[in-house]
Amino acid sequence: MELKLLADVGLLGLPNAGKSTLISAVSSARPKVADYPFTTLYPNLGVVSVGVTQSFVMADIPGLIEGAAEGAGLGIQFLRHLARTSLLLHVVDVAPMAEENEPVRAVRTIEGELEQYSEELANYPRWLVLNKIDVLPAEERAARCQEIVDALGWTGRVFQISAATGAGTQDLCFHIMQYLDEHADKSN
Ligand SMILES: Nc1nc2c(ncn2[C@@H]2O[C@H](COP(=O)(O)OP(=O)(O)OP(=O)(O)O)[C@@H](O)[C@H]2O)c(=O)[nH]1
Numbered sequence: 001m002e003l004k005l006l007a008d009v010g011l012l013g014l015p016n017a018g019k020s021t022l023i024s025a026v027s028s029a030r031p032k033v034a035d036y037p038f039t040t041l042y043p044n045l046g047v048v049s050v051g052v053t054q055s056f057v058m059a060d061i062p063g064l065i066e067g068a069a070e071g072a073g074l075g076i077q078f079l080r081h082l083a084r085t086s087l088l089l090h091v092v093d094v095a096p097m098a099e100e101n102e103p104v105r106a107v108r109t110i111e112g113e114l115e116q117y118s119e120e121l122a123n124y125p126r127w128l129v130l131n132k133i134d135v136l137p138a139e140e141r142a143a144r145c146q147e148i149v150d151a152l153g154w155t156g157r158v159f160q161i162s163a164a165t166g167a168g169t170q171d172l173c174f175h176i177m178q179y180l181d182e183h184a185d186k187s188n
């Protein structure tokens with residue numbers, strides 16, 4: 001038997017994108033964070049407080065890689081934990097070490113695996129969370145992020161954050177809370 005995790009928001013992305021760093025920055029969850037792939041082996045939940053009275057639950061799952069649907073890496077089994085969320089946050093490293101993890105390609109890889117897992121989940125509301133902006137020189141940040149958005153043809157919402165320094169994370173959580181409030185009647 002498996003207890004269904006009831007998270008409002010789910011994180012997904014390649015290994016090392018910074019998913020666990022983000023949940024650590026905004027909640028009391030303290031999953032392991034490290035600079036190698038598949039640091040996270042099991043889902044983690046964190047309660048994110050926004051203001052004094054509001055909160056939502058965030059789920060961090062292991063990273064996905066190309067071929068995950070065929071079992072590569074840890075596979076896509078953990079996507080099931082995102083099945084009852086209201087919103088997905090697609091976390092992307094804007095300045096990855098490896099060229100194969102370049103942001104546009106990283107997004108497409110995850111989308112491909114999502115589609116293979118479930119068309120329904122692939123069509124969930126999903127926001128682009130461009131992470132590690134602290135790595136980019138301040139004067140290049142806006143242009144680099146815009147370049148990624150343009151190359152993807154992304155028309156949804158985009159946030160620029162540094163999970164490591166916390167920059168932009170409060171604003172992200174505020175908008176998530178607002179979104180969940182606006183869409184609350186769907187699940188109630
Ligand atoms: N400079 C910088 N480094 C970051 C940031 N966010 C995460 N990192 C680093 O990136 C590495 C990976 O972070 P994790 O949070 O473990 O990444 P993950 O997405 O949870 O990775 P998996 O669990 O393997 O899927 C760690 O060395 C983090 O310290 C950021 O905003 N800026």
Ligand SMILES: [Mg+2]
Nearest residue numbers: 019020039040
């Ligand atoms: Mg992790």
